[in-house]
Amino acid sequence: MTRVFNFSAGPAALPEPVLRQAAAEMLDWHGSGMSVMEMSHRGKEFIAIAAEAEALLRELLAVPANYKVLFMQGGAIAENAIVPMNLLRGKTSIDFIDTGEWSKKSIKEAKRYAGVNVVASAAASGYTTIPARAEWKLDPGAAYVHICSNETIGGVEYHFTPEVGDVPLVADMSSDILSRPVDVSKYGLIYGGAQKNIGPAGLTLVIVREDLLGSALPSTPSAFDFKTVADNESMYNTPPTYAIYIAGLVFAWIKAQGGLAAMAEHNAAKAALLYDYLDSTAFYRSPVARDCRSLMNVPFKLKDEALDSAFLKGAEARGMVQLKGHRSVGGMRASIYNAMPAAGVQALVAYMKEFEAQHG
Ligand SMILES: *Cc1c(COP(=O)(O)O)cnc(C)c1O
Numbered sequence: 001m002t003r004v005f006n007f008s009a010g011p012a013a014l015p016e017p018v019l020r021q022a023a024a025e026m027l028d029w030h031g032s033g034m035s036v037m038e039m040s041h042r043g044k045e046f047i048a049i050a051a052e053a054e055a056l057l058r059e060l061l062a063v064p065a066n067y068k069v070l071f072m073q074g075g076a077i078a079e080n081a082i083v084p085m086n087l088l089r090g091k092t093s094i095d096f097i098d099t100g101e102w103s104k105k106s107i108k109e110a111k112r113y114a115g116v117n118v119v120a121s122a123a124a125s126g127y128t129t130i131p132a133r134a135e136w137k138l139d140p141g142a143a144y145v146h147i148c149s150n151e152t153i154g155g156v157e158y159h160f161t162p163e164v165g166d167v168p169l170v171a172d173m174s175s176d177i178l179s180r181p182v183d184v185s186k187y188g189l190i191y192g193g194a195q196k197n198i199g200p201a202g203l204t205l206v207i208v209r210e211d212l213l214g215s216a217l218p219s220t221p222s223a224f225d226f227k228t229v230a231d232n233e234s235m236y237n238t239p240p241t242y243a244i245y246i247a248g249l250v251f252a253w254i255k256a257q258g259g260l261a262a263m264a265e266h267n268a269a270k271a272a273l274l275y276d277y278l279d280s281t282a283f284y285r286s287p288v289a290r291d292c293r294s295l296m297n298v299p300f301k302l303k304d305e306a307l308d309s310a311f312l313k314g315a316e317a318r319g320m321v322q323l324k325g326h327r328s329v330g331g332m333r334a335s336i337y338n339a340m341p342a343a344g345v346q347a348l349v350a351y352m353k354e355f356e357a358q359h360g
Helices: 016-024 044-061 075-087 101-110 226-231 241-257 259-280 305-317 342-359
Strands: 067-072 093-098 115-121 145-148 169-172 189-193 204-209 297-302 332-335
Touching: 016 241, 044 067, 044 241, 044 259, 067 075, 067 226, 075 101, 075 169, 075 189, 075 204, 075 226, 093 101, 101 115, 101 145, 101 169, 204 226, 241 259, 259 297, 259 342, 297 305, 305 332, 305 342
Parallel strands: 093 115, 093 145, 145 169, 169 189
Antiparallel strands: 067 204, 189 204, 297 332
């Protein structure tokens, strides 16, 4: 068996020990005689699995007691509608910070439910920056302020938590959740699809402050009413049981690595290796401003894009896959989430040097 270094933006690489454990437990979970996939979500085995996953997540992120953790479905794209349906609370508009493709998707969807004010935008920089907090023209009457903490496509990431006063801060953290410690108490709600840094596609994580629950629009589907989901401990409908199980194994793996502080260190070291090399040569370049470069998704361009396909082919021959950039950006993108070992980034940089020596 040969495992590649998988630089996919999502669904993305998972920690190998997690996959091995899942394989070992596939036919018989802990003497139950069943695969987790075959368990009733209301049986004692699965209830224990879900409770353990939630407890580990709460521990990793130090989630305060007045926040609910919800295991949902539909992905972050569904949350772009579910969040406004739940969080308007009688208000009529939402403030958005526009930092790229994923913010734009959130904005477009929210317009179906509320007035939308784009109170700051990085459009003028070609989405290579994060607008400084001082430039945001926030409305104190807004239902909430929405940010995307890490733009998976453009590769810009917040390296600060914005202060937004009494208006709840909502963040799409799909692609940087659990990559570093976060002060959850600064947010009204955090959401993300699992398939970047948490586990398999199909699970959506929502962490929401309790006082924001209970005012969903009457048209909200029951299965997407956060209060209903919370009151039923994410078991109003059948949750994505296997994905929750794998997420729990990933949480345990992160804890065993030393938790989120250790993850942040590991991720910063990997990203520095790649960015330092990009900055040291004119053959490659990072389009993103230095102070907001993503530690998770690193887009880069070759000096001559005619070499792109040769670069990708050579990478694949060396066991490095999914480096092609998003179609809207072009070039390359290396996604280096928690599960990407330092050895993967070292191999990538070694190959980039080799390729430059051949073609530079
Ligand atoms: C991947 C991603 C999404 C889309 O998630 P789905 O699971 O496809 O709904 C949304 N926002 C961000 C920041 C992402 O990285």
